[in-house]
Amino acid sequence: MTTTLIRGGRIVDPSQGIDRVGNLLIRDSRVASIDSNTTVADHLIDATGLIVCPGLIDIQVALREPGNAEDETTATGTAAALAGGFTSIACLPDTSPAIDNRAAAEFVFLLADRARNCNVFPLGAVTKGNNGEELAEIGQLVEGGAVAFSDGKGPIVNAEIMWRALEYTRMFGCAVFNTPCVPELAKTGVMHEGYYSTLLGLPAIPAAAESIMVSRDIALAARTNGRLHLSCISTTVSIELIRRARSKGVQVTCNVTPHHLALTDAALQSYESNYKVDPPLRSQEHVNSMIEGLKDGTITIISSDHQPWAEEKKDREIDLVPSGIVGLETLLSLLIETLITPGHLTWPQLIEKLTTGPAQVLGIQKGTLQIGADADVTLINPNVEWTIDVSEFRSKSRNTPFDGRRVKGRAEKVLISGELRYDLGQSQVGPAPRASQVSRTSPK
Amino acid sequence: MKTATASWTRKHLLGLQELSAEEITMILDQAAEFQEMAARGEPKIDALSGTVVANLFFEPSTRTKMSFSLAAKRLSADTLDFTAAASSLSKGETFVDTARNIEAMGVDQVVVRHATSGAPLLLSKKLKASVINAGDGMHEHPTQALLDLFTIRQHRGSIAGLTVTLVGDILHSRVARSNIWALKKLGARVIVCGPSTLIPPHIEALGVEVSNSLDEVLSETDCINLLRIQFERQRSAFFPSIREYAHFFGMNGDRIRKAKKDVLILAPGPINRGVELTPDVADGNHSVILDQVTNGLLVRMAVLYLIHQRRQLSADEHPERSHQGTITGATT
Numbered sequence: 001m002t003t004t005l006i007r008g009g010r011i012v013d014p015s016q017g018i019d020r021v022g023n024l025l026i027r028d029s030r031v032a033s034i035d036s037n038t039t040v041a042d043h044l045i046d047a048t049g050l051i052v053c054p055g056l057i058d059i060q061v062a063l064r065e066p067g068n069a070e071d072e073t074t075a076t077g078t079a080a081a082l083a084g085g086f087t088s089i090a091c092l093p094d095t096s097p098a099i100d101n102r103a104a105a106e107f108v109f110l111l112a113d114r115a116r117n118c119n120v121f122p123l124g125a126v127t128k129g130n131n132g133e134e135l136a137e138i139g140q141l142v143e144g145g146a147v148a149f150s151d152g153k154g155p156i157v158n159a160e161i162m163w164r165a166l167e168y169t170r171m172f173g174c175a176v177f178n179t180p181c182v183p184e185l186a187k188t189g190v191m192h193e194g195y196y197s198t199l200l201g202l203p204a205i206p207a208a209a210e211s212i213m214v215s216r217d218i219a220l221a222a223r224t225n226g227r228l229h230l231s232c233i234s235t236t237v238s239i240e241l242i243r244r245a246r247s248k249g250v251q252v253t254c255n256v257t258p259h260h261l262a263l264t265d266a267a268l269q270s271y272e273s274n275y276k277v278d279p280p281l282r283s284q285e286h287v288n289s290m291i292e293g294l295k296d297g298t299i300t301i302i303s304s305d306h307q308p309w310a311e312e313k314k315d316r317e318i319d320l321v322p323s324g325i326v327g328l329e330t331l332l333s334l335l336i337e338t339l340i341t342p343g344h345l346t347w348p349q350l351i352e353k354l355t356t357g358p359a360q361v362l363g364i365q366k367g368t369l370q371i372g373a374d375a376d377v378t379l380i381n382p383n384v385e386w387t388i389d390v391s392e393f394r395s396k397s398r399n400t401p402f403d404g405r406r407v408k409g410r411a412e413k414v415l416i417s418g419e420l421r422y423d424l425g426q427s428q429v430g431p432a433p434r435a436s437q438v439s440r441t442s443p444k
Numbered sequence: 445m446k447t448a449t450a451s452w453t454r455k456h457l458l459g460l461q462e463l464s465a466e467e468i469t470m471i472l473d474q475a476a477e478f479q480e481m482a483a484r485g486e487p488k489i490d491a492l493s494g495t496v497v498a499n500l501f502f503e504p505s506t507r508t509k510m511s512f513s514l515a516a517k518r519l520s521a522d523t524l525d526f527t528a529a530a531s532s533l534s535k536g537e538t539f540v541d542t543a544r545n546i547e548a549m550g551v552d553q554v555v556v557r558h559a560t561s562g563a564p565l566l567l568s569k570k571l572k573a574s575v576i577n578a579g580d581g582m583h584e585h586p587t588q589a590l591l592d593l594f595t596i597r598q599h600r601g602s603i604a605g606l607t608v609t610l611v612g613d614i615l616h617s618r619v620a621r622s623n624i625w626a627l628k629k630l631g632a633r634v635i636v637c638g639p640s641t642l643i644p645p646h647i648e649a650l651g652v653e654v655s656n657s658l659d660e661v662l663s664e665t666d667c668i669n670l671l672r673i674q675f676e677r678q679r680s681a682f683f684p685s686i687r688e689y690a691h692f693f694g695m696n697g698d699r700i701r702k703a704k705k706d707v708l709i710l711a712p713g714p715i716n717r718g719v720e721l722t723p724d725v726a727d728g729n730h731s732v733i734l735d736q737v738t739n740g741l742l743v744r745m746a747v748l749y750l751i752h753q754r755r756q757l758s759a760d761e762h763p764e765r766s767h768q769g770t771i772t773g774a775t776t
Contacts, residue, residue, distance in 0.1 A: 195645070199650070200561060201583035201584070271566060
């Protein structure tokens with residue numbers, strides 16, 4: 001029997017409505033107590049001044065393996081997740097080949113076991129090859145461990161496929177993810193349609209391209225009583241539609257990303273390809289609607305939408321580069337900057353959107369410090385100031401517009417099933433240590 | 445030569461948005477000086493002798509490329525001409541790598557035309573050479589707007605107080621954006637006129653008025669600039685037919701008669717006769733279209749010349765830096 005005692009931290013566990021200083025005792029791989037009086041344990045961690053919370057969960061991460069190891073691998077992506085404070089991530093199925101069958105889902109677990117960083121849960125493909133035409137073997141994907149379904153970053157264009165997917169997945173209690181965007185309106189657009197697209201002469205995507213498909217998907221979710229998750233919402237009308245649908249009992253959830261809170265379309269004035277994201281960065285009015293949606297609980301989840309791309313793919317003309325940025329290692333700091341510091345959300349409210357919200361949509365038994373739960377724990381230093389430096393990233397890709405940004409707060413220690421897997425104080429500048437070395441690091 | 449060049453400080457010409465009225469006027473004045481010299485029978489000077497100007501055209505162009513090429517030759521620069529069709533782009537090389545390779549041949553100024561907005565800016569961050577934007581996507585086409593202004597000034601003496609109407613496809617037009625910036629900075633009133641599908645949102649925020657009726661604005665317009673309908677950029681129906689477009693927005697003899705007596709007709713070209721304007725207008729006495737082509741050479745000479753002067757100046761101030769730059773450039 002091994003015990004770990006995390007002493008004196010501010011324990012924030014939204015799943016139990018807890019926010020108080022306490023001593024978290026872990027016995028073997030599970031939470032034993034959050035009010036422990038013991039002073040003796042095999043491992044002691046002083047958490048004075050730190051927030052101790054359930055391990056963070058990201059519902060949408062591209063690991064690019066198999067098929068595109070030049071961008072990311074499971075080993076590097078999960079190392080980045082740990083450094084960002086995440087103990088569990090769900091990975092997108094838009095790999096090559098796609099995660100559209102049972103063996104492919106099981107392969108995700110194999111790679112994650114080898115990496116021995118954080119927990120990885122596969123999102124299964126909704127359609128074979130993510131091509132939007134025929135349903136994938138959803139039931140067998142569930143048997144292989146898929147926790148929800150998605151066709152990756154591309155929208156599910158065919159309304160009938162979306163309808164059947166919502167209906168079919170209901171048998172397994174799984175959510176269908178969709179990134180709503182009507183392709184005939186978005187076309188080859190690289191940014192939000194508005195003042196700045198006119199100024200810059202860049203092909204634009206109107207906000208309606210998103211909201212129209214949000215409306216369609218909500219109607220289908222209401223019709224089927226299926227579970228709909230709308231990924232990376234970015235417009236005022238989308239939020240209004242989702243708010244109304246939720247109030248009427250439609251099973252719809254949604255998430256935003258930190259970059260859609262921290263940036264607006266004005267950033268495109270530099271024409272830097274790292275500002276090309278999907279959906280596009282919107283104007284301040286839309287950003288304000290996202291913050292309102294977070295405050296009133298319409299948005300229950302925040303995800304990094306980690307999209308690693310090798311340098312040669314991003315260092316090109318803006319209309320040729322793929323959309324998206326890496327986000328696992330910058331999410332927490334950006335959320336502190338955009339939500340905590342201005343007072344939009346309290347720490348328990350923010351942590352809820354990074355733990356219980358994600359766990360609920362994925363249907364996984366994570367995101368809680370209840371007694372007996374897996375001891376996946378993140379220790380956050382909310383005040384430490386640091387500068388984002390892509391050369392220190394554990395992710396294989398460096399495509400972020402936040403390099404050099406002065407920020408506050410980051411994950412300091414991360415435990416998976418009671419084992420210390422990440423410790424900022426012992427991390428080296430440069431490439432990530434091998435997973436096996438990280439896992440053997442013992443707390444002093 | 446006059447010494448107006450003392451205050452030209454820019455290494456690149458990427459767009460007119462960032463230029464001041466004084467800088468725009470400086471280019472126009474320099475072009476006027478070349479015009480006088482040509483009139484005196486001195487069309488060619490040796491100002492850029494020993495330097496290399498590369499024309500990198502990643503998108504088809506006839507007149508802009510020829511104009512830049514001749515402008516460089518008139519200044520006695522050596523020229524390199526590149527077109528995408530005959531390039532290694534088809535072998536998978538990126539645009540930036542292509543430009544770097546050409547720069548490594550010892551290029552001082554790079555003239556770039558590209559289908560992507562912002563491509564010249566990207567290039568300016570990667571090269572040591574000066575970058576001149578010869579048209580990027582739907583963003584800017586600064587030398588086209590400069591020659592439009594030069595032509596208007598030539599016929600009207602000044603820009604301030606004139607009403608200039610830009611007609612047609614404003615949405616996809618880099619010529620429109622550069623014209624709007626330059627005309628507003630020099631004090632003109634600008635109207636953009638076209639079908640509502642080809643007027644981009646928030647264009648009023650650039651300081652222009654919007655009209656969907658050419659007939660309504662004709663009588664108050666001093667200069668009409670007929671933008672080309674860009675068939676190659678129109679992936680879908682922005683208007684029902686060419687015939688309907690010409691019916692509402694084409695410049696024809698009837699509209700000339702309703703316009704001001706001294707109205708100037710400009711067109712950046714290449715023109716589609718019978719679409720943006722009828723042949724009688726194109727070849728009529730209000731048309732200054734061929735003046736524009738002549739003046740294009742002068743403003744491009746002015747731009748190459750001013751940027752060259754600035755490069756000389758900074759090389760004199762930092763000789764050791766420019767030397768190191770050469771070495772680094774050769775080894776990377």
